Amino acid sequence: MKHLRPVNKKAHRIDGMITGVDEDVVALQQAQAQRPHVPMGCSLAFSPGWEVDAGGGTAGLCQPVERDVYDCYVTCFWPAQVADHLHNSPDWASKCAVATKDWRKLDMVSP
Amino acid sequence: MNAISSRAYKLGELHPFEGGDRRFIYLVTAGAIFELDGAAGKLIDRLSRAETTHDDLIKELVASGYPEADANELIGEMYRSRVIVSGEVGRTPLAEPPADFPLQTLVMNITNQCNLSCTYCYEFGADKIATPAGKAKYMDLETARASVDFLMKSSADRKGVHITFFGGETLMNFPLLKNVVAYARETGAAHGKMVDFSLTTNATLLTPQIIEFLSVNEIGVTVSMDGPPEMQDKRRVYKNGRGSYATVEPRIRALIANHRTRAITARVTLTDGVTDVIGIYRHLKDDIGFHEVGFAPVTTSAKTSYTISDEDMRNVVKQFHTLADEWLDSALRGMSHGFSNVSDTIGELIQGVNKSHPCGAGLGLVGVGPSGDISPCHRFADADAHSLGNIKDGIDKEKQNDFLSRGHVNAKYDCHTCWARPLCAGGCHHEAFVRYGDTGHANLHYCDWIRDWTNKCLEIYGAISAINPTFLEKFAERKALT
Numbered sequence: 001m002k003h004l005r006p007v008n009k010k011a012h013r014i015d016g017m018i019t020g021v022d023e024d025v026v027a028l029q030q031a032q033a034q035r036p037h038v039p040m041g042c043s044l045a046f047s048p049g050w051e052v053d054a055g056g057g058t059a060g061l062c063q064p065v066e067r068d069v070y071d072c073y074v075t076c077f078w079p080a081q082v083a084d085h086l087h088n089s090p091d092w093a094s095k096c097a098v099a100t101k102d103w104r105k106l107d108m109v110s111p
Numbered sequence: 112m113n114a115i116s117s118r119a120y121k122l123g124e125l126h127p128f129e130g131g132d133r134r135f136i137y138l139v140t141a142g143a144i145f146e147l148d149g150a151a152g153k154l155i156d157r158l159s160r161a162e163t164t165h166d167d168l169i170k171e172l173v174a175s176g177y178p179e180a181d182a183n184e185l186i187g188e189m190y191r192s193r194v195i196v197s198g199e200v201g202r203t204p205l206a207e208p209p210a211d212f213p214l215q216t217l218v219m220n221i222t223n224q225c226n227l228s229c230t231y232c233y234e235f236g237a238d239k240i241a242t243p244a245g246k247a248k249y250m251d252l253e254t255a256r257a258s259v260d261f262l263m264k265s266s267a268d269r270k271g272v273h274i275t276f277f278g279g280e281t282l283m284n285f286p287l288l289k290n291v292v293a294y295a296r297e298t299g300a301a302h303g304k305m306v307d308f309s310l311t312t313n314a315t316l317l318t319p320q321i322i323e324f325l326s327v328n329e330i331g332v333t334v335s336m337d338g339p340p341e342m343q344d345k346r347r348v349y350k351n352g353r354g355s356y357a358t359v360e361p362r363i364r365a366l367i368a369n370h371r372t373r374a375i376t377a378r379v380t381l382t383d384g385v386t387d388v389i390g391i392y393r394h395l396k397d398d399i400g401f402h403e404v405g406f407a408p409v410t411t412s413a414k415t416s417y418t419i420s421d422e423d424m425r426n427v428v429k430q431f432h433t434l435a436d437e438w439l440d441s442a443l444r445g446m447s448h449g450f451s452n453v454s455d456t457i458g459e460l461i462q463g464v465n466k467s468h469p470c471g472a473g474l475g476l477v478g479v480g481p482s483g484d485i486s487p488c489h490r491f492a493d494a495d496a497h498s499l500g501n502i503k504d505g506i507d508k509e510k511q512n513d514f515l516s517r518g519h520v521n522a523k524y525d526c527h528t529c530w531a532r533p534l535c536a537g538g539c540h541h542e543a544f545v546r547y548g549d550t551g552h553a554n555l556h557y558c559d560w561i562r563d564w565t566n567k568c569l570e571i572y573g574a575i576s577a578i579n580p581t582f583l584e585k586f587a588e589r590k591a592l593t
Contacts, residue, residue, distance in 0.1 A: 001188050001192070002148075002184060002188065003147070003148045003150050003151040003184075003188055003189070004145040004146070004147065004148075004151055004188060004189070004192060005145060005146040005147075005148070006143070006144075006145055007135070007145065007146055007572075007573075007576040007580075008142075008143060008144040008460055008461055008462070008463045008572075009461060009462050009463050010141050010143040010144075010462070010463020010464075010465070011138070011141075011144050011145050011463060013463075014141060014143050014192050015192075018188070018192055
């Protein structure tokens with residue numbers, strides 16, 4: 001940090017957390033010193049739809065949010081939100097050939 | 112307009128202070144201390160006048176000469192560290208300590224008997240809560256050993272545990288104390304734990320043999336003593352009313368001369384007529400030779416003969432400030448000073464503690480009475496209404512939870528808007544019970560004093576961090592060893 005000098009252990013921990021945030025993952029809407037910004041994680045496959053658009057909504061995204069669920073399931077693993085295709089629900093999307101048409105066939109998963 | 116540009120900022124919960132001609136903030140939600148540079152100071156001054164949106168702040172900062180990127184960085188830094196906040200910021204309750212919090216300290220009341228009759232004593236005086244009738248007066252070996260075993264078991268994987276001997280007058284059961292030290296060392300070794308010992312005494316029964324034992328075994332000693340003869344003999348008296356100064360003075364000198372392995376501390380209780388803090392300090396530190404001297408006003412319910420008047424209390428606080436200034440002068444010269452009321456607070460400020468409870472009572476520390484009854488701390492020893500079980504069956508979880516949930520700062524509404532709560536957390540459970548009849552009541556009678564004192568210690572901390580920061584590092588290392 002430039003303007004706040006941490007002078008006790010707790011302040012150093014806060015400094016470490018903030019510096020960690022600066023150098024690690026940032027939200028798409030967070031003000032950036034450097035542009036453009038390529039987010040890490042799901043976006044390696046660059047499928048917009050997992051975040052909000054520049055206006056803060058989802059209407060301007062190029063994929064419907066329904067597709068988003070499927071992408072989180074297949075192309076990457078998003079443990080809190082979707083079924084886990086790696087371990088517990090490998091067949092969860094087997095009846096869903098085209099997500100935009102067949103998304104109703106994605107059933108609930110009971111743990 | 113996006114979400115950030117319209118975001119309105121205000122100050123987070125902080126306490127600003129100065130030290131060594133520099134500006135600091137104490138971040139209350141964390142217990143963190145930051146020094147402000149000029150830009151951060153200006154931003155805080157600006158927001159203390161009115162809430163302002165992101166865009167307006169940027170415009171103002173740019174107009175006053177900051178490049179836009181710098182202005183953004185400044186705001187970002189302050190926002191992410193929660194020095195400034197936006198929107199409705201609800202109070203974030205402090206987390207509960209883990210349910211299986213490992214025990215660290217056992218205070219063993221090895222006897223409830225005392226050869227003195229100090230008139231203000233919380234164990235025997237007007238405000239006593241102990242109910243010792245029908246219980247053992249001296250702890251027996253079986254109970255003592257069971258207590259040590261209990262500490263070993265309940266301290267889980269802690270590598271270091273602490274046993275404090277207390278009374279009554281601790282040395283009236285010295286044979287047991289010796290046994291416990293040997294037994295605890297042996298069991299500690301078997302459990303792979305270091306056991307550290309300390310005791311509190313009135314010093315009347317110290318002998319050369321006892322002093323040698325304490326020194327050889329590196330047992331820390333705190334002596335309850337109120338100052339030079341005219342103060343000591345006012346209330347620290349034998350049953351026949353005779354003062355104890357003449358008895359304790361030569362014994363304490365012998366203790367300090369011959370016990371060289373640990374610091375010897377005096378603990379002074381301030382009462383009506385015993386408020387000459389500086390005179391007491393000089394006598395105990397410079398004349399008698401104690402390494403450290405700590406003061407606390409007596410715990411009383413309402414008006415007793417020994418309660419300190421408001422005017423005298425103001426005078427006490429003034430003298431505390433004088434000694435605190437001396438403490439700072441010493442620190443800036445790299446020297447230690449024996450006024451432990453400052454040392455203890457500085458130690459907590461170095462860590463940045465943010466307490467859920469005022470102390471470890473009932474959590475990392477419990478007391479055991481002569482009968483084996485477990486209490487939240489030594490001040491509740493032998494008090495049936497506050498018992499947390501018996502050493503034979505372990506801690507009664509239900510009673511412990513009740514004590515801890517009432518004592519949690521979250522439950523003390525008055526504390527929720529106080530900036531000093533990370534260190535105070537409402538103050539002593541025992542004092543609260545004596546004063547308000549509830550261990551979970553905030554000690555409202557000393558709030559102003561606590562805030563004044565915490566601010567003083569923050570100023571000292573700031574000045575040292577600005578002028579002689581290596582002192583704080585050395586101080587932290589030394590604290591970690593004691």
